Amino acid sequence: MENNLTAAPIVKKTLIGQRVRKPDAPEKATGKTRYINDMVLPQMLIGKVLFAGRAHARIIRIDTSAAEKLPGVYAVLTGKDAAGLKFGFVRDNVALKDQVRCEHDEIAAVAAETEEIARRALLLIEVEYEDLPGVFTPEAGALVGAPLVHQNFPGNKSLSFEFKHGDLAAAEALSDYVVDNVFRPHHVTHCCMGTSCAIADFDHNGKLTIWTQTQYPYNYKMDLAPALGISPGDIRVIQPPVGGAFGSKLDVYPYEPIAALLAKKTGRPVKVIYSREEEFKAAPTRQAAIIHMRTGCTRDGTLTFRSADVLLDNGAYTSWGPTIPVIMMRTTSGHYRVPVVDFKAQAIYTNNPYAGSFRGYGNVQTTYATAQQMDMLADLVDIEPLEFHLKNAQKSGEVTPQKSFLRECVLAECLETAAKASDYSRKRKEYAALRDLPGRYKKGIGLASSIHNAGGAKIHKSDGIGTILKVDDFARVTVITGASEIGQGIDAVITLIVAEELGVPLEHVTIVNNDSDIAPWDVGVHASRTTFIAGNGTRRAARKAKEQILNAAAKMLDEPAGTLELRGGSVVRDNCGTPLIELDRLLRRMHFQAEPELVMVSDYYEPKSEPEGAKHISDHSAAYSHAVHIAEITVDTLTGEIKVDKVTVAQDVGRVINRMGLEGQIEGGIAIGLGYALSENMRIEKGMLTNPCFRDYKLITAPEMPPLDLHFIESNCAEGPYGAKGVSELPTIVIAPAIANALYNATGVRIFNPPMSPEAVARAIDETRQAGGRRESE
Amino acid sequence: MNEIEQYLAPRRLDEALQAMANGDATVLCGGTDLAPQTESGARQYTAKLLNIRRIDGLGGIAAETDQVRIGAVTTISEIRCHPALAEIAPVLVEAAEHFASEQIRNAASLGGNLCNASPAGDMIPPLLVLGASVELACWRGGAVQTRLIPLERFFVSPGKTVKLPEELLTAVVFDRPAADFVGKFRKSGPRPALEISTVSLALGARIADGLLSNVRVAMGSVAPTPLRARHVEAALEGKPLDAASIAAAVAATAEDAKPIDDVRASAWYRSHLVRVFLEEVLNDVRGN
């Protein structure tokens, strides 16, 4: 059809903002996907871990001789096999312990022919413990003379953070109203449907291949290496499909080096996989905290200051959990215009399970406090809450005290959109008036909002991504990218962007992104960054390929450069859409001509954000965004049950890329946030988890998901791909305080220690009634 | 760890009972309690695993006569969808309605729910207010022997009943309730689906000329076994259903319900819910 000017023109149809399904959806829906949990390698052994099952103890004696003699057992390892191989943020962890600091401490590990044999071998290991007094709250851990969790961390002090901006005393003097509360956000865990699993195998050069669920394959090598005493260069990370991560795979956890140590010892591949109970006990948690927050404002409703004094339950080891103040200190006041900020946080070692990172990272806890204090202040000032929020809302161009530059800020638009769609102001007044009248069921409406980084977070020196893109002789495109797929849908976004730029069908794009020996570097899936960062990387690589292709086409077809475009699998004239040559034919000609050329390009994209530095104060993200949730609920004031009737969401998404993926992220984020708000709770008694099963640890299930009314506000981020911003953490962050505010609107009670379980709500209402009236915000 | 040496799935009751005769068989019906319990190590398999679901005559609901008979392997789904039961004993169907999820209801059996003897077993309170008995069978003296035990004497403690290891629960029977019988069931838990009851409560009574008689009130999860709330019943027996009798009945719950704190709820909340539910079901009946 070359130069066939009678061919029908191909019209430009953009894919940006369309609904595109995840490429792996059919496989997952039909059960064809082979998750890491399903993988079996030839000669593979099964590793199992002996957990301490007590919170704090000395190991007097450990005898593995009977286990070693059991036929089918290939290795039994204990603390001495990992001695000195410290890993973790502050090098306080080892794969196998010689002392017990928390319930799930790994005391011994076995590699055996079958899981059955491994289980039996564990039962044959004799351990004699001497239990020690423990510390189970950060307050107890901070007391003088408290038992030490680690001898080399006096006072049980782990990480600490501080940020001060402006004159607090002066701001307080200026304040007509101050709210002052202590919030105690609780322990929850990720509950990935695929439990933790790793398979390790060494080759004869001592190079380790590890199949794992990690969501940060490159820095992972650096974190894993010290736990094994090998070089990061000798680690190859392969990431098979995973059943969820949500932040839980953003660090190295002991089962991974354990699999590797067992593989090293046996010379065979070893797989460690957790049962659901082991998963509950051993997986990281969301960081529990005690937040003493104060916020002030003037009589006309202008915010004057906010202070937060935060105590974190570090647990027994330091993973990402105690680092959440990095985000807390920003979001404590980065959101509304708070001129004076005073933030400090101290993490205290305890003998509790330890926290990792979890979708919403610190901001879930902060926003539970800030958004309720905004609601309280609105009532104290006696100003229409929407007006109060708008009055203090930041605008484009402002820089927060923490140096976040809000280049495109549409908080006001989010507030107005959500309030209008839900008829917020009218309902809030109406429900408050009905609150103290008789009646068992009460309706409430609550608004909450927050800010989060939406273009990565430069917590490392680089927040970049490498991308390699090739187009073959048949116009099939392969994108080799550092961007990990953990179910969040970057595969669909990459496919969509390549199809958009190169005019090829979605099905003609293949992604290679699960082998650290093949794909180039990336920081990992976290900080709502992947669509933003990998989206930019993919677009830049695709545009390089396109330029090469169109230059070749212009030359070959003798068309003026800059007038051609790729569309519908062909090279077309951009202005009229007339097809000139099919893309695959062109590519073959390029390849097989006298001066052959192949289309293969690479790109390294580094976002324009600033590294955080020691104080964590900088413009650390390439974009920031806001979300507003308005929750409408019905409360059974007798049983305390909260039914969420509807949630209205207005979120700054920059620009919609894959509409279906975006909806999925917001719905999934809200499901996690609802569980946090209403039902999920790790009940830890003296360091021991008492509900390690889904019967007693209650996730939100499908019938409880409320109808969602989603409004995507497009602020068109200058730095984002096609204007997009990162979206995935805000939904989890904002929903809980929206419900808390609705609960207050309905009943006059507030729950400072989530979850807002039926029992907690019933008790609070009952206490209020006993006290003969509405309990004021304490 | 005990190993299963033999798996049996007999078609005939006598075969099953003979296999159980020396008390070393683990009975498997839907497995919805057994599997999680053995998996968690709370309980061990014995040498024989005996699947009772294929035994002729152990299932089915006979509701045509004066006595209603429900076979032990009848699933919760079958109870939930049985038109005659919905007429005769809606309180039982209501409990089936609030039981677990579709998948679990399709597997879970009535016999398993009773033999598991959980204080939270949802089918128990409604059967208690229907005055049900359980039929137990065993192989003795070369023949099948049966005995009938009133359900309220069946439970001993959590997980324990008076059933002997060699006995199989074959059926649940109760007299067809009188025409003026009303029954109500209420259970709670923090989420609407797939919930183990925090507490449950059933009411059964006859109402004639505005007066209550034959009052039965049963509660789950407020004591080591599901129980009949005798004090509450006494407060209602022979009374008209009015604000005073309801208040007296609600006050009497304190005498009957002696719950504990556990991972699912505190004693305070359970006592509170019992009062709320009792008042609610009594007002419901009063409203009709």
Ligand SMILES: Cc1cc2nc3c(=O)[nH]c(=O)nc-3n(C[C@H](O)[C@H](O)[C@H](O)COP(=O)(O)OP(=O)(O)OC[C@H]3O[C@@H](n4cnc5c(N)ncnc54)[C@H](O)[C@@H]3O)c2cc1C
């Ligand atoms: C996810 C989930 C949700 C659940 N939700 C609920 C709920 O909402 N309400 C509720 O009440 N329960 C619930 N359960 C518990 C369980 O489903 C019920 O108790 C069910 O009725 C048990 O029946 P089964 O046939 O599965 O019993 P099985 O597990 O097969 O047996 C239970 C016990 O009874 C014994 N047994 C069974 N049948 C007989 C018999 N005929 N004679 C002698 N011994 C026998 C078995 O040996 C075993 O000890 C739930 C369970 C799960 C896993």
